[in-house]
Amino acid sequence: MKLKVVIHTAEEGGYWAEVPAIPGCATQGETFEDLLQNLYQAVDACMSVDVDAAALSEHDHIMEIAV
Template sequence: MKLKVIVHPAEEGGFWAEVPAIQGCATQGDTMEELLKNLHEAVEACLSVDLEQIELSGNDRVLDLAV
């Protein structure tokens, strides 16, 4: 999966970034390397789903979709 990310310089130094395709998904880093690491973690967290909190009936199926 490829996502577009918008990287902004932070006023206090470093960078912050947002992922427009995932509402509310944003992070920051002091360096570009730290920002990229944090982006991977943020996207994973924003897209993670805790199936234990979702009610599934006997006819429902859970699929993993690679895009």
């Protein structure tokens, strides 16, 4: 799986990054190498969260919207 990552230079030094495809998935590192290592751990942790499926009845509808 490939994910796009947005890498920012932190004002106080080092770096921080976010994964737009996984809301809330972000991390930081003092060096670029630290950041990469932390990114793998953050993505693994974010993807391992169990999310209960929504309870749907026969009267419910599923719709996808763009915002």
